[in-house]
Amino acid sequence: MSTAKAITGARIFDGASWHEDAALVFAGGKIEAIRPRTELSAGVETVDAGGGFVAPGFIDLQVNGGGGVLLNEEPTVAGLVRICAAHAKFGTTGLLPTLITDTFEITARTVEAGRQAKAQDVPGFLGLHLEGPHLSVARKGAHDPKLIRPMEEKDVELMLSCKGRFDAMMITIAPENVTTAQAARLAEAGFVVSLGHTDTTYEAARDYAAAGVRTVTHLFNAMSPLGHRQPGVVGAALDIGSLHAGLIADGVHVHPVAMGVALRSKTGPGRIFIVTDAMSPIGTDMTSFTLNGREILRRDGRLTLADGTLAGADIDMISSVRFVHETLGLPLEEALRMASAYPAEAARLSGRKGALKPGHDADFVLLTDGLGMKSTWIGGTKVHQE
Numbered sequence: 001m002s003t004a005k006a007i008t009g010a011r012i013f014d015g016a017s018w019h020e021d022a023a024l025v026f027a028g029g030k031i032e033a034i035r036p037r038t039e040l041s042a043g044v045e046t047v048d049a050g051g052g053f054v055a056p057g058f059i060d061l062q063v064n065g066g067g068g069v070l071l072n073e074e075p076t077v078a079g080l081v082r083i084c085a086a087h088a089k090f091g092t093t094g095l096l097p098t099l100i101t102d103t104f105e106i107t108a109r110t111v112e113a114g115r116q117a118k119a120q121d122v123p124g125f126l127g128l129h130l131e132g133p134h135l136s137v138a139r140k141g142a143h144d145p146k147l148i149r150p151m152e153e154k155d156v157e158l159m160l161s162c163k164g165r166f167d168a169m170m171i172t173i174a175p176e177n178v179t180t181a182q183a184a185r186l187a188e189a190g191f192v193v194s195l196g197h198t199d200t201t202y203e204a205a206r207d208y209a210a211a212g213v214r215t216v217t218h219l220f221n222a223m224s225p226l227g228h229r230q231p232g233v234v235g236a237a238l239d240i241g242s243l244h245a246g247l248i249a250d251g252v253h254v255h256p257v258a259m260g261v262a263l264r265s266k267t268g269p270g271r272i273f274i275v276t277d278a279m280s281p282i283g284t285d286m287t288s289f290t291l292n293g294r295e296i297l298r299r300d301g302r303l304t305l306a307d308g309t310l311a312g313a314d315i316d317m318i319s320s321v322r323f324v325h326e327t328l329g330l331p332l333e334e335a336l337r338m339a340s341a342y343p344a345e346a347a348r349l350s351g352r353k354g355a356l357k358p359g360h361d362a363d364f365v366l367l368t369d370g371l372g373m374k375s376t377w378i379g380g381t382k383v384h385q386e
């Protein structure tokens with residue numbers, strides 16, 4: 001048994017309520033308790049946070065890269081390590097590195113790298129998100145249309161080879177290139193099947209939700225919009241209670257007014273959660289990078305192809321939380337849940353992540369009262385200090 005440690009000297013937000021003058025006690029990578037500081041037992045090693053507050057670590061279900069690495073360009077364990085470490089600096093304690101539409105060979109290499117990374121327990125690595133290639137060319141965004149294609153049996157088998165190997169695995173599909181039966185097989189295997197990059201109808205989206213689809217990928221972006229006679233995938237995401245939806249909260253991908261309308265109208269129990277959709281430049285001063293052989297430019301908080309098409313986001317988790325709280329005006333607690341409890345629920349991880357409860361993984365962030373980063377802890381180990 002490792003010695004118990006306790007964080008003191010900071011307020012604690014456990015995901016539901018605040019604890020003042022309390023200590024967050026953890027041992028063996030798990031949270032033991034939140035208890036009054038005066039009731040700490042003698043053998044506990046204390047870490048004085050020196051102000052600010054503790055909150056559940058951020059969970060990002062859509063991360064294409066970071067620290068100069070794009071998963072598509074470096075589908076290796078080393079690449080996954082770099083991406084996870086880059087995002088830990090911004091409070092992310094669990095993430096799904098995301099492969100954008102690519103060849104079958106690159107997808108297979110990524111799956112193999114993911115399996116090795118999980119076997120090696122890479123800090124922060126929860127599993128993979130395969131975003132394509134079974135999408136709709138009509139809503140391709142920055143995905144290479146030449147690589148978009150229907151899902152075949154070999155694709156299903158490759159994905160099913162990951163069954164039970166990750167904490168979570170997410171697969172973004174478009175009904176245009178994936179049957180409801182295929183979606184149901186993937187959902188039954190425990191994967192988070194998500195509708196995205198699709199021009200499909202509200203009715204089709206409802207059928208896929210009934211077949212086990214659980215989420216919608218980056219709400220509003222690359223999907224049929226909410227029209228008054230054609231509610232589309234946006235209408236489905238907001239109206240169908242079982243669906244959860246990711247949202248890129250940079251103020252560039254979605255207008256703040258549309259974000260606010262969506263957040264106020266979402267029918268539960270499914271929730272809207274923050275994703276970064278971050279690319280390789282996060283945590284670096286790179287001004288351009290390459291995706292499927294095409295140059296992507298970084299300028300004024302945007303990443304774009306030469307024709308101006310948005311190609312992922314130039315934002316990190318803590319900046320997204322700040323945007324939701326400060327620009328959209330959501331309560332701090334709700335902004336924090338959108339980055340922790342809600343993605344944990346969407347990925348079926350809420351039994352052990354997304355809140356600071358006894359028995360949960362000791363994944364947390366220490367922040368200043370002004371929402372600045374202080375430190376990041378994964379499984380009770382400090383992985384980043386400002």
Ligand SMILES: [Zn+2]
Binds near residue numbers: 141222
């Ligand atoms: Zn996308």
